[in-house]
Amino acid sequence: MKLEEAVKNIEPASKEWFNIAGDYLNNLAIPPGSLGELLDLARRLASMKETLKPSVQNKAVVTMAGDHGVVEEGVSAFPQEVTLQMVGNFAAGGASINALAEAAGANVIVVDMGAAGDLDDFAREGKILSRRAGSGTGNMAKGPAMSREQAERALETGIEIAGALVHKGVNLLGTGDMGIGNTTPSSAILAAFSGYPAYRVAGRGTGLNDEALENKARVIEKALDANKPDPADPVDVLAKVGGFEIGGIAGVILGAAYHKVPVVVDGFISSAGALLAKGLAPQSVDYMIASHLSHEYGHRFMLEELGLRPLLDLNLRLGEGTGAALAMNLVESAAQVINKVLTFQDAGVSKNEEPGVQGA
Amino acid sequence: MKLEEAVKNIEPASKEWFNIAGDYLNNLAIPPGSLGELLDLARRLASMKETLKPSVQNKAVVTMAGDHGVVEEGVSAFPQEVTLQMVGNFAAGGASINALAEAAGANVIVVDMGAAGDLDDFAREGKILSRRAGSGTGNMAKGPAMSREQAERALETGIEIAGALVHKGVNLLGTGDMGIGNTTPSSAILAAFSGYPAYRVAGRGTGLNDEALENKARVIEKALDANKPDPADPVDVLAKVGGFEIGGIAGVILGAAYHKVPVVVDGFISSAGALLAKGLAPQSVDYMIASHLSHEYGHRFMLEELGLRPLLDLNLRLGEGTGAALAMNLVESAAQVINKVLTFQDAGVSKNEEPGVQGA
Numbered sequence: 001m002k003l004e005e006a007v008k009n010i011e012p013a014s015k016e017w018f019n020i021a022g023d024y025l026n027n028l029a030i031p032p033g034s035l036g037e038l039l040d041l042a043r044r045l046a047s048m049k050e051t052l053k054p055s056v057q058n059k060a061v062v063t064m065a066g067d068h069g070v071v072e073e074g075v076s077a078f079p080q081e082v083t084l085q086m087v088g089n090f091a092a093g094g095a096s097i098n099a100l101a102e103a104a105g106a107n108v109i110v111v112d113m114g115a116a117g118d119l120d121d122f123a124r125e126g127k128i129l130s131r132r133a134g135s136g137t138g139n140m141a142k143g144p145a146m147s148r149e150q151a152e153r154a155l156e157t158g159i160e161i162a163g164a165l166v167h168k169g170v171n172l173l174g175t176g177d178m179g180i181g182n183t184t185p186s187s188a189i190l191a192a193f194s195g196y197p198a199y200r201v202a203g204r205g206t207g208l209n210d211e212a213l214e215n216k217a218r219v220i221e222k223a224l225d226a227n228k229p230d231p232a233d234p235v236d237v238l239a240k241v242g243g244f245e246i247g248g249i250a251g252v253i254l255g256a257a258y259h260k261v262p263v264v265v266d267g268f269i270s271s272a273g274a275l276l277a278k279g280l281a282p283q284s285v286d287y288m289i290a291s292h293l294s295h296e297y298g299h300r301f302m303l304e305e306l307g308l309r310p311l312l313d314l315n316l317r318l319g320e321g322t323g324a325a326l327a328m329n330l331v332e333s334a335a336q337v338i339n340k341v342l343t344f345q346d347a348g349v350s351k352n353e354e355p356g357v358q359g360a
Numbered sequence: 361m362k363l364e365e366a367v368k369n370i371e372p373a374s375k376e377w378f379n380i381a382g383d384y385l386n387n388l389a390i391p392p393g394s395l396g397e398l399l400d401l402a403r404r405l406a407s408m409k410e411t412l413k414p415s416v417q418n419k420a421v422v423t424m425a426g427d428h429g430v431v432e433e434g435v436s437a438f439p440q441e442v443t444l445q446m447v448g449n450f451a452a453g454g455a456s457i458n459a460l461a462e463a464a465g466a467n468v469i470v471v472d473m474g475a476a477g478d479l480d481d482f483a484r485e486g487k488i489l490s491r492r493a494g495s496g497t498g499n500m501a502k503g504p505a506m507s508r509e510q511a512e513r514a515l516e517t518g519i520e521i522a523g524a525l526v527h528k529g530v531n532l533l534g535t536g537d538m539g540i541g542n543t544t545p546s547s548a549i550l551a552a553f554s555g556y557p558a559y560r561v562a563g564r565g566t567g568l569n570d571e572a573l574e575n576k577a578r579v580i581e582k583a584l585d586a587n588k589p590d591p592a593d594p595v596d597v598l599a600k601v602g603g604f605e606i607g608g609i610a611g612v613i614l615g616a617a618y619h620k621v622p623v624v625v626d627g628f629i630s631s632a633g634a635l636l637a638k639g640l641a642p643q644s645v646d647y648m649i650a651s652h653l654s655h656e657y658g659h660r661f662m663l664e665e666l667g668l669r670p671l672l673d674l675n676l677r678l679g680e681g682t683g684a685a686l687a688m689n690l691v692e693s694a695a696q697v698i699n700k701v702l703t704f705q706d707a708g709v710s711k712n713e714e715p716g717v718q719g720a
Binding site for chain 2: 312
């Protein structure tokens with residue numbers, strides 16, 4: 001599907017079902033509001049799926065991999081070959097995302113969006129999808145990370161993958177990433193949309209020391225100065241200071257929203273994808289569920305820009321989709337509440353009727 | 361098992377396995393520490409179970425019900441018969457705990473510890489266990505809630521139920537409660553152990569207004585003045601200002617610790633049980649996992665007294681074991697991490713070797 005067509009056809013979640021679900025949930029045989037944010041989430045699910053019986057049991061996490069030319073500026077402590085090695089680890093089932101997706105009952109779909117090396121063996125074995133928009137991005141400190149055509153291709157790939165999964169019956173999507181150096185473009189995307197200075201959006205990634213962190217902020221500033229990404233044109237932002245996997249993630253989110261399927265957004269990198277998706281189609285935010293607040297410093301600002309409150313705060317900073325997988329259990333629990341819990345009337349339980357007291 | 365025997369034989373979790381697991385987890389093919397609190401939890405599980413492959417898949421939530429004479433002081437907005445009605449709802453499978461336990465893959469064991477009414481039909485049908493230590497407690501504002509013998513019986517019942525479940529193969533326990541009015545004795549237990557004044561530990565329960573909240577604080581103060589519970593003698597605290605289900609919960613926690621099985625503690629009422637367990641056997645805290653921070657005001661002080669950090673903060677204030685069920689998924693995910701994620705060496709992934717930089 002073409003990007004423009006998808007974006008044009010994303011509808012906001014249903015206000016009518018939001019209200020219907022609110023009334024229904026107020027009548028569950030529990031003290032009013034006593035399941036807190038689980039009720040808010042149940043209500044959002046009903047509003048996305050336009051039903052009081054939302055199903056989210058068929059889960060998939062899409063983990064997008066890509067490499068980044070900007071690593072030559074010393075922005076990451078891990079060598080670039082780790083992207084390829086970790087994709088191998090995903091394919092072998094030995095990574096954190098495999099373990100946590102199994103606990104969530106979710107499939108993991110690993111996509112090579114443009115790693116800097118050969119992953120064809122894994123693709124031939126059916127362990128990963130090869131949807132390369134390039135072979136590592138260009139160094140954004142010196143010029144655009146990719147062409148506008150590559151950016152559109154990355155977005156459309158994500159939309160198509162989400163669509164194919166939904167057609168196979170998936171009713172809860174999650175996003176994830178792998179790409180050495182990808183907190184740097186993610187920070188630049190946040191800076192482009194928010195206007196925040198580089199030092200405010202740069203974080204320690206997988207563990208930079210103070211000196212390396214200062215260098216990273218300078219590199220982000222250089223990339224913004226050299227490219228001048230236009231926040232009114234999210235494809236331009238992605239092309240100039242983004243990454244192939246980040247474009248893919250944005251596409252998965254847009255595809256989920258197009259199909260009215262909730263999408264659990266992982267941490268810092270996935271939220272950069274979410275910012276691109278919001279820029280392209282603001283109503284897509286209605287389908288996003290923020291999984292967790294990352295330990296990565298700038299993530300709180302991304303969530304503020306998105307207007308989303310995270311479900312978890314466990315000091316995670318791994319990526320891969322691990323936070324999304326963890327939060328999927330909570331999403332399923334919220335769906336269980338609206339699907340299974342009886343109302344006061346059906347359960348034969350007395351409501352509080354004393355005036356002035358709203359309910360031990 | 362006698363209370364004294366159980367308490368005497370609870371061992372602290374293994375320091376040796378805590379260290380072994382720490383070293384092992386530091387070598388997983390992830391940036392150091394990047395799975396945050398999930399790693400801390402995995403390490404604790406290894407230390408409790410004395411293995412690098414802790415299993416927590418056989419889960420049970422024990423939901424203890426009881427009634428409270430103190431409701432005649434107007435401390436709850438819901439009528440007392442709701443305890444019986446909600447136990448009926450648990451037995452029918454239509455309550456929040458049923459829905460959330462199903463999502464967690466956990467069984468729910470409902471125990472009548474002393475409701476003020478007849479639940480024998482449900483017990484005869486095998487839907488609940490009848491282990492009554494009384495028929496509703498006495499009004500603690502006027503005298504002790506129960507006798508010392510009843511308090512010991514409630515504790516021993518919990519220990520026995522935990523033991524029976526462990527012998528059936530349960531390897532992850534959770535606690536829950538049902539009892540109209542039971543935030544009042546829970547607040548009194550917190551006050552007895554912490555020395556905090558009543559107004560600091562009293563909360564709105566299921567939704568008291570300002571006036572009712574002030575009354576509740578006064579009732580708690582009256583109960584403490586009338587009974588003078590001795591914090592050095594937790595059985596005395598339970599007898600004077602506790603509840604049958606709170607004693608049962610404390611017993612489940614002690615039983616879990618005795619068998620070296622992790623126990624996920626629900627919210628405010630369950631944490632009052634945890635305070636009693638800690639008072640009786642301080643080393644039992646090693647086996648407790650705090651599921652969530654309740655919306656109920658005094659819960660933060662309970663967690664401080666216990667020295668536990670909650671996994672979730674979702675504004676829950678329902679009880680029943682709902683928070684424990686929700687958090688069980690996170691406990692299972694932590695176990696998956698230590699069970700399934702490969703080390704750098706086994707995964708063939710390069711470690712960061714640059715000095716001064718600890719890690720994209």
